Amino acid sequence: MFAPLALLVALAAAAWLLFGWLKRHHPRHAAKVMAGLGAGLLLLAGTFLVLTGKLSGLAAIGAGLWIWLQRALKAHAVWKSLRGLGQRAEPPPRSSSGPPMNAGGMSxxxxxxxxxxxxxxxxxxxxxxxxxxxxxxxxxxxxxxxxxxxxxxxxxxxxx
Missing domain, CATH: 1.10.287.110 (DnaJ domain)
Incomplete structure (x- = not known):
């Protein structure tokens, strides 16, 4: 009884820390991290199911991944609409012929x-x-x- 509860608490804490980290980093970097974590978790879960002989659990994982993939594609669409943000840390110096910029450097x-x-x-x-x-x-x-x-x-x- 205690072990499953401790596992759930640990997973919730890890998710909370991960989401806090993701909010502070560039979306491209966060997307790479999430893709790596997703692939790693999929590999780990698949290996566990094969080793324990519970291959029927793969169907449940597939359904969960389908939902995750749909949300990832929606997030990608939002990111695509915002692409180009932050491609450079600092704007280049404006020449006299360039577009007018404000103090923040955004044209x-x-x-x-x-x-x-x-x-x-x-x-x-x-x-x-x-x-x-x-x-x-x-x-x-x-x-x-x-x-x-x-x-x-x-x-x-x-x-x-």
């Missing part, structure tokens, strides 16, 4: 790309795009603090 063009809007977008469209992306990426809902900060920076740049 209007980059801010529009982050929010997925065109140059003709009005204030309402900017706010709607920001709201839509923040609903999917807010840290309180499991999103990345880094992405949320970039979304806020893009909104502020376009509304200034």
């Amino acid at each position: 209007l063009e980059e801010a529009r790309e982050i929010l997925g809007i065109d140059a003709k977008a009005d204030v309402a469209a900017i706010k709607a795009a920001h709201r839509r992306l923040m609903e999917a990426n807010h840290p309180d809902r499991g999103g990345s603090t880094w992405i949320a900060a970039r979304l806020n920076q893009a909104r502020d740049r376009l509304l200034s």
Whole structure:
């Protein structure tokens, strides 16, 4: 009785630590870590089932992986819409012919790309795009603090 409870507590603590770590790191790095962990857990579970003769458990693992894959693909779609964020740690120095940048270093063009809007977008469209992306990426809902900060920076740049 005590061993299964201790295992559940340990797994919950590990998941809590992992999600805390993932929220503080770049989404590309986090995706690689999650893919590696998923593959490792799959290999470990499959090996366990083969060694114990419980191959029927593979069907349950397959169903669980299908759900995980669907969520991963949805997360990838969100990431794809935000790709290009943070490709460089610091923006290059702006030349006199480059796009105007604010003190934070984000150009209007980059801010529009982050929010997925065109140059003709009005204030309402900017706010709607920001709201839509923040609903999917807010840290309180499991999103990345880094992405949320970039979304806020893009909104502020376009509304200034």
